Amino acid sequence: EAGVAQSPRYKIIEKRQSVAFWCNPISGHATLYWYQQILGQGPKLLIQFQNNGVVDDSQLPKDRFSAERLKGVDSTLKIQPAKLEDSAVYLCASSLEGRSGYTFGSGTRLTVV
């Protein structure tokens, strides 16, 4: 089966600019996750979708981050405006059923300068 697709692979922006990331999960996976992974740390869950509804966005900085999953398939994560501390790898994952594990995309490495 095709994996989780993410784009772009790399992005460099200046602080206060906007950026958007895209994720296409594995076909049929109802649950989609966005994680932020800062260098040297474990992943931090930003938002979890079940189909097109939000299940958990408690750690999403809602003053600057937004995410949507229209039609319950692919998803976009946006940062506006970006800060230096947003420099990280943004990982998208999907799962069919949580006990079986999650499949991750290759991530988008964001550098804010």
Next chain:
Amino acid sequence: GNSVTQMEGPVTLSEEAFLTINCTYTATGYPSLFWYVQYPGEGLQLLLKATKADDKGSNKGFEATYRKETTSFHLEKGSVQVSDSAVYFCALSEGAGNNRKLIWGLGTSLAVNP
């Protein structure tokens, strides 16, 4: 709340050495347990998993056994290779139904020298 604790890295081994990366957890109920691997510059890949007590997950020569009595899920490999150099994350799955999510350890970096 639920948590995962991994041994601190970095771990440096010579090729063909025996590897153990310790992982212990705190959880209510019976979570599923996972090991993920992250190779340099890449995303996370599921290495192995176990869904109930005494289950042994295995893949690519790596093994881990779900020990409920010691709340542990230690990762082992009998003979490491240079290509095993990566960061290894232990994780547990908590919650039920649509609220299921992963709790992560901080990761353990492994460097294998030829």
